[in-house]
Amino acid sequence: MADEAGRKRIVILGGGSGGLELASQLAGHAALDVALVDRELSHLWKPRLHEFAAGTVNSSLAEMSFYMLGQLRGFRFEQGTVSAIDHERREVVLAAILGEDGTVAARERRVPYDLCVVALGGVVPDFGTTGVKEFAVRLDTKADADRFRDRFIAAMIEARETGEPAEVVIVGSGATGTELAAHLRRSERGFFEQNKAERRRKLLGITILEAAPEIMPGAEPELRQQLIERLRQLDIKTVTDVNVSRIDADSVYSKSGERWSCDLAVWAAGLVGNPVLKDLGRFETDKRGRIVVDQTLRSSVDEAIYVMGDSASLTPPGADKPLPPTAQAASQQADYLTETLPLLARGEPVQPFRYSDKGRLISLGRAGAVGMIGFGRKDDFLIRGHFATAAYNALQRQHQWRVLGRLRGTVSIAADMISPTKGPALKLHGD
Incomplete structure (x- = not known):
């Protein structure tokens, strides 16, 4: 199939870092009609969510309209929530958009494709831990970051008035949790009066809890030691070997009976595939809910569908586990598909994806x-x-x-x- 101008239709589901990079780079091909689908109006580089949460964003690329980017780069943007992929008809189904009163404001739509790329990202799972959904913040979306920032500002204002430091407990010592901790320490300065005596006060206590025996599991020992020292300089407390059992409105509890009081709890424990993936189509998924792909990033059940980024489960030759869900991997996969999809559209053979750990x-x-x-x-x-x-x-x-x-x-x-x-x-x- 092709559009009226004879161009092959490429539909990319998800405007995260990898999906948007792919759409922007593919849009220059005259033989391709490129469409990007996302439920949000604007692009946010997900590695920056902690900066939104802490209020320290400082880039002109912090948030940009998909409509504007589509006009600039030459792809078509379709706003909507992906509900299914119709494998037989080769169409992506977008759910109806409801108005504030619950009535249908825009009906269900179908977007046809010749090749489809699933780049719907991942989410932070709660692992069934009691109280996470009700009382902790998970930084999966811009709305999560906005909600945390509002609560953080209120807690800091209260701390300034009472003289009792606000307490933030972060569960998970990976990138999101550790970055957020450091940015919150920087944000603390904005609540001081501008004199030397005031700046010596402490308005914020920060604690990172990690289930593993050491922070940032999987990091090189030299790097971990450097990070521990920097966190110490920032007066950020780290506690390892903590298995969190539950969270309530003002505390985090471990299975061993320890308790950490908090004004804000952040859950940053791991990453799994977006829950929508399990009902998206007839895909094979791994134990983390990611779609299994071959060495060309093609899904194992449909030759017209490719998967990348946090949605993909790719095990390199000779490896015993899939690649980690990182921005580095997603960007390399976007570059690979930028070269590969035009070849596939012409029916030409392609080389397998090769990941290079930078x-x-x-x-x-x-x-x-x-x-x-x-x-x-x-x-x-x-x-x-x-x-x-x-x-x-x-x-x-x-x-x-x-x-x-x-x-x-x-x-x-x-x-x-x-x-x-x-x-x-x-x-x-x-x-």
Whole structure:
């Protein structure tokens, strides 16, 4: 099938970092009609959700309209919630949009495709832990970040008035939890009066709880030690070997009987596939709810459907487990599909996807910067200081160039550089 102009129809489900990069780069192909589907109106780079939550966003790419990006780059944007994929008719079904009174404002739609890419991301699971849904915040969406920020501001105002520090407990020491902790420490300064005596007060207590024996499970020992030291400098408490049993309105409890009082609890314990994936179509999924794909990112049950990013379960040759759900993997898969989908549309053979682990980077602002750069497992080495900071900054710049193109991306980067706001206190990528 093809559209009236003879172009192959590519439909991308999900406008996260990987999905949007793919749509933006594919849209330049004259032989392709590219459509991007997302339920939100605007793009938010998910690795920045903690910055929205803490109120420390400082980039012109923080949030951009999909409609505007579609006009700039040449893809069509379809706003809506994906309810199903009709494999036989090769159509994506978008649920009806309801008005505030519950009546149908826009009817169910069907978007035809020749090739479909599922990039619907992942979510933080609660693992059935009591009280997580009711009392903890999970940073899956912009709405989650907005809700946390409102509650955080109220808690900080109360702390300033009473002199009793607000307490934030974060469950999970991966990227989201650790980044958020550091950004909250930076945000604390905004609630002080501008004199030296006032700035010596403590208005915020931050505790990170980790179920594993050490923080950031899976990180290299050298990098972990550097991170522990930086968190100590930021006065962020970390507690390991904690199996959280329940959360209520003002406390987090462990199975061993420990209790941490809190004004705000954040649940940042792991990532699984978006729940919609299990009912999307007749797909094979892994134990984390991600769609199983072959080495070309094609789903195991439908040759017309490809999957990428946090939605995909790809086990490289010789590996015993799938690739981790990281922004690094999603971006590499977007680049691969940018080259591969035009070949598939022409019926030409393609090469398998090859993942290259570029390592893990941590930019800690005034507390320093460290990272592990990967050139093969035996050649990883630790970097610090300005080199590590520059390496991290390059990750975001690459995303801006892919989404906006070289010219507009460069203008966006220049705008970020002359912004009066300062960079974040701590950034992690690779988790």
